[in-house]
Amino acid sequence: MESQLNPHISVDCVVFGFSPNGIKVLLVKRELDKLNESPTPSYDLKLPGSLVYNDELLDDAASRVLKELTGIENVFLERFEVLDSLDRMKNQKDKEWLESTTGLTIDRVISVAYFGLVNLADSELNGLSERSKWVTLESAIQLPFDHSKIIQRARELLLHSAGTEPIAFDLLPEKFTIFQLQQVLEVFNGSGIDSRNFRKKLKTLDFIVPLAEKQINVAHKPAQLYKFDRKRFMQFRKQKNASFI
Amino acid sequence: MESQLNPHISVDCVVFGFSPNGIKVLLVKRELDKLNESPTPSYDLKLPGSLVYNDELLDDAASRVLKELTGIENVFLERFEVLDSLDRMKNQKDKEWLESTTGLTIDRVISVAYFGLVNLADSELNGLSERSKWVTLESAIQLPFDHSKIIQRARELLLHSAGTEPIAFDLLPEKFTIFQLQQVLEVFNGSGIDSRNFRKKLKTLDFIVPLAEKQINVAHKPAQLYKFDRKRFMQFRKQKNASFI
DNA sequence: AATACTTAGCGTAACAAATACACTAAGTAT
DNA sequence: ATACTTAGTGTATTTGTTACGCTAAGTATT
Structure with a gap:
């Protein structure tokens, strides 16, 4: 068993940023230039997430991916959902993007979703990478894959566990x-x-x-x-x- | 995407049988003859579980596998845990058994665990296959893979969620x-x-x-x-x- | 035919918890 | 002096929980 990406298993992280004004969610830019070879750089936003290495625990993968894509670390991430719908990759653009960035043939990917919470006022968040971005929950719609749905579920979790979790x-x-x-x-x-x-x-x-x-x-x-x-x-x-x- | 087994994703079902006397758990026999070619038939017990097809939802896979291995159907199964430990297949015997029964090369398998509950008094349970068996929780120890641990977690779930789960x-x-x-x-x-x-x-x-x-x-x-x-x-x-x- | 036995099902009073709302207190800023 | 902001106590009302009394409708027993 070598340290190579498993083409069937991924993690996605929903990290909420708290501020007195409201809650934001952390997304990362996805470059779309390579796909359509347009002259102007184009990108859209998605949840920080990626495939898991074969010799890697899911919890470790979630922390690693979050660090690599956003620069944020030391966030407690809680596993909260498994996404297994067959039409997660129904948008051909998403599949092509994943195949071009991983160099793998992708047929089906099951994703394990993680939930995290940070204070936007914390100075530790200064190490945020340039390709990542805090957006309001209202604007986090129509994201690639099923990421909008994952965020929605995480919001329900946040609501439900506000009074029962610390x-x-x-x-x-x-x-x-x-x-x-x-x-x-x-x-x-x-x-x-x-x-x-x-x-x-x-x-x-x-x-x-x-x-x-x-x-x-x-x-x-x-x-x-x-x-x-x-x-x-x-x-x-x-x-x-x-x-x- | 054809209908073939995904070598990285499996489901396991913990089905508890309820009776006034106590709670039992449903296990299936695993034939070990083919491995050691011993003259006498030998088997041990494991949770009903198997790999998932690439075009199959996890919930559907859980129901299918339970039906195929035990004959029981129409049990409501609830997804409750993901098993991703790297030493799930640490016992070489388990890996060999899985490879011989599936014809696939196995490196890592992530398993999604399901929980179900049936009434042992129900007449529908008469269709129970010969290779499956109800055992007491006390005797369901030292099972293959991490199945004992999964049962332990399911039992905690049973105790804690009587009023919040259906x-x-x-x-x-x-x-x-x-x-x-x-x-x-x-x-x-x-x-x-x-x-x-x-x-x-x-x-x-x-x-x-x-x-x-x-x-x-x-x-x-x-x-x-x-x-x-x-x-x-x-x-x-x-x-x-x-x-x- | 009367009586016992079992589970069904309604009601009421006491108590505890959640909610709505009025008011005063102690500091800084102007 | 006055306005502004958050701190903190109190009270009355509504809603939910608990404890317990009682009658109803069947079968089984005598």
């Missing part, structure tokens, strides 16, 4: 205020949360731990700072219908 | 009473349910559909019959904290 706290600093947590959750489920009821609910949760500290240098009443207790959260989520929103 | 309805007949549904759920979460509150709750769920029929020839007041609407259930589970128990 992903919100990956976007917050070590010490955060209730207002900050609320803003993150509001972006996730796309609607406003009543801050008074939200505070009431949080008081019943032992994994949101108040610190002996307050905000400083803010142009309003300084807020109590809290930290996230991951261990207690893991206990909490074992309950029957555990959701904190 | 598995309970795989054990019930097409037309069932509320009491029957309650009994199955009581086995899953190991404790009694108040039948009056349970009925009240079910009335709010649109995927439990009352039929224009009642039980006949029962030694008590005949009960209303219901059917399970899987489509509506799939909508229901998309809700925020969807659990029906």
